[in-house]
Amino acid sequence: GENVEQHPSTLSVQEGDSAVIKCTYSDSASNYFPWYKQELGKRPQLIIDIRSNVGEKKDQRIAVTLNKTAKHFSLHITETQPEDSAVYFCAAITAYNTDKLIFGTGTRLQVFP
Amino acid sequence: DTGVSQDPRHKITKRGQNVTFRCDPISEHNRLYWYRQTLGQGPEFLTYFQNEAQLEKSRLLSDRFSAERPKGSFSTLEIQRTEQGDSAMYLCASSSGQGTVNEKLFFGSGTQLSVL
Numbered sequence: 247g248e249n250v251e252q253h254p255s256t257l258s259v260q261e262g263d264s265a266v267i268k269c270t271y272s273d274s275a276s277n278y279f280p281w282y283k284q285e286l287g288k289r290p291q292l293i294i295d296i297r298s299n300v301g302e303k304k305d306q307r308i309a310v311t312l313n314k315t316a317k318h319f320s321l322h323i324t325e326t327q328p329e330d331s332a333v334y335f336c337a338a339i340t341a342y343n344t345d346k347l348i349f350g351t352g353t354r355l356q357v358f359p
Numbered sequence: 360d361t362g363v364s365q366d367p368r369h370k371i372t373k374r375g376q377n378v379t380f381r382c383d384p385i386s387e388h389n390r391l392y393w394y395r396q397t398l399g400q401g402p403e404f405l406t407y408f409q410n411e412a413q414l415e416k417s418r419l420l421s422d423r424f425s426a427e428r429p430k431g432s433f434s435t436l437e438i439q440r441t442e443q444g445d446s447a448m449y450l451c452a453s454s455s456g457q458g459t460v461n462e463k464l465f466f467g468s469g470t471q472l473s474v475l
Contacts, residue, residue, distance in 0.1 A: 347464060
């Protein structure tokens with residue numbers, strides 16, 4: 247089955263700096279890769295996703311890149327702000343015979359003013 | 360509120376008791392998922408429904424756990440004879456499940472279970 251690894255587990259940056267979170271997946275058939283942001287005590291919220299037929303996707307200050315050959319994908323946050331502080335989870339899903347998201351272990355991002 | 364709603368938000372119970380949680384998905388979403396999340400970890404898949412059919416169950420789901428979605432709308436997750444290891448946040452999510460591409464999952468706020 248699918249296995250998703252995520253690094254780093256914690257990340258501290260200064261406001262205005264960039265943050266990068268990386269994930270690797272094991273199942274080469276995986277074809278959908280969302281990222282969720284979870285603030286303390288709140289629900290995970292989808293912030294961006296990418297499908298396997300695309301190498302990069304951007305939405306304002308956040309972007310996701312996908313390298314299918316290496317089976318890894320990354321979240322990039324530019325010009326970080328204190329409100330970006332949260333736990334970020336990557337996930338992967340396989341289209342064939344199952345439709346469940348497998349999540350990484352999360353990255354706690356702290357943005358210091 | 361048109362999002363996924365879960366009830367209750369918090370549940371404290373004694374070991375050995377049964378508990379039941381409810382999830383109301385986004386209207387017209389035909390896929391419903393249950394996940395479990397412990398502190399510092401990502402959500403772990405438990406089970407999911409396509410309409411009223413339970414299509415997959417994780418090996419994490421022991422015989423003490425049962426989920427239903429009788430009319431293809433709301434779902435319930437029951438844990439019998441609770442154990443302290445069952446303490447976790449139980450998250451429900453739904454997706455529209457239309458077509459062949461994977462759909463975005465929308466999560467509820469979860470039910471925080473504490474087993475004493």
